[in-house]
Amino acid sequence: MTNSPIKTEIDFSAPGRQVGILTVPYSYNLSGWAQLQIPIATIARGEGPTVLLMAGNHGDEYPGQIAIMRLLRELNLEEITGRVILIPSLNMPAAKASTRLSPVDGMNLNRCFPGDPGGTVSQIIAHYLTTVLFPLSDVVIDLHTGGRGVYFFPCAHMHLVEDLAQRRRMAGATMAYNTDLAFLYSDIAGTGLLPVEAESQGKTVVTTEMGGGEVTTRAVHRLSQDGLRNVLIHVGVLEGQEQTRSSLGLSPTRWVQALDSGDYIFAAESGLYESLVDVGDDVDAGQPIGAIHFIERPDRQPTIIEAPSSGVVIAHRGPTVTQQGDIAVCLAHDVPENVIATFSDSHSG
Missing domain, CATH: 2.40.50.100 (RNA polymerase II/Efflux pump adaptor protein, barrel-sandwich hybrid domain)
Structure with a gap:
């Protein structure tokens, strides 16, 4: 397999706390020697699962980006058993431009998997996740909203994967987000999704749709942030007592699905x-x-x-x-x- 052109000084095998960047070669009209820089961090201690946290797959989706940035600043090394890899704004050009598609190549990063190391910037990023970060990970969390185009009832969601053991892991992690609704969805808009690639590698995949639009309420921010911490506790990488719907005095999660094109x-x-x-x-x-x-x-x-x-x-x-x-x-x-x-x-x- 062709090596990725993405470079980083982060040592994913090292314990401790590291904050750095992923560098993506990018030649544009004002400079032949340039790069896109994507902030990334790892917090690792002892033996345990590896959890990959990402947001900003689409740049106009904000609560997940804020939740991961908060988590990056707040997590203490002593709280971790295993490894957490944090990428607050995966699609940095789109995050800076507040757009769904990358302004660099006009592509939807979430339709670029498994990627191409010799392709566009979005395809290179997708390939790096597919070949480097997904294989390192046990759990992949990809945080979304409906962006500017769609407003969602805030929910965690997942695909109905065929492997029952993987399905149970994913359902448990989805319910740990403690959203009122948990959503099973289908891919009606094409192939190449990030979650599908991670699922195909056997990962426990958790995704969200936390509202949408430019305005994010305090309640949605709280749900995004508290739910993310609770999922990390659920999968065993973060110490603490897992909160359930029952312990919070809430009714059980309602599972809903939209699996038909109609x-x-x-x-x-x-x-x-x-x-x-x-x-x-x-x-x-x-x-x-x-x-x-x-x-x-x-x-x-x-x-x-x-x-x-x-x-x-x-x-x-x-x-x-x-x-x-x-x-x-x-x-x-x-x-x-x-x-x-x-x-x-x-x-x-």
């Missing part, structure tokens, strides 16, 4: 989007859930989007200005009990 409802016309429901609302089949208004024809009645089936609104359009083909609503449904049973160690398989 659960993803797109705008048939361009206009101004009005949400008629809130994320987290339960809706009935045929219920109006959104409306598209037309600024050039204010006398025209809006197009009403109706729920194709009963379910819970897990996400809806973020910006009001909407183009034909934009996602309007994602409708999720309760996960069947026989599937939930596979999340438990007591399941016989």
Whole structure:
């Protein structure tokens, strides 16, 4: 396999606390000798699992970036058993520009896996994760929101992987985030996702969708930060008492899924989007859930989007200005009990 052009002075095998950078060669029009610099840190002590923490895969998704930066500053070496690798802003060009896609190569980093060491900047980063950091890791945590385009009910989510032992590990870590809803999703927008690559290597993968948009409430920040710490305790790399929904006085996590293409409802016309429901609302089949208004024809009645089936609104359009083909609503449904049973160690398989 071709070696990655990414370099770092971080010694991933060394104990202790290290803070450094990943350097990605990048020649642009003002300089032939230049590089992109991605901050990275490791905190390692003794024998235990390795957890890779990442946010900023998309640059316009902020709570995870802040949560990892806080964690980097706050973690004490004495609290760690194993190794934590922290990358607060994985897609540094997009994070600086507050964009979903990298302004360097116009690519979606989350669609670039397994990557290419001779490709664009995004493909080089993806290849480094695939060939260097994922193999080092037992647990991969990739923190997201809906960005500017989509507003999610804050949730942890995962794929329904085939391997039952891996599925149980992932479900346990997902529930450790202590979100009201836990979400099973499908990949309707193409291949090359970071979580899929990590899953294919057998890793315990945890991802989140913590709201979206430019405004992040204190409650979402708290959930992002407290949940992340609790997951680290759950997987055994951070000391402390794991908090459960029960210990917090909360109802059990509700598992929901959107695994059918019909659960993803797109705008048939361009206009101004009005949400008629809130994320987290339960809706009935045929219920109006959104409306598209037309600024050039204010006398025209809006197009009403109706729920194709009963379910819970897990996400809806973020910006009001909407183009034909934009996602309007994602409708999720309760996960069947026989599937939930596979999340438990007591399941016989």
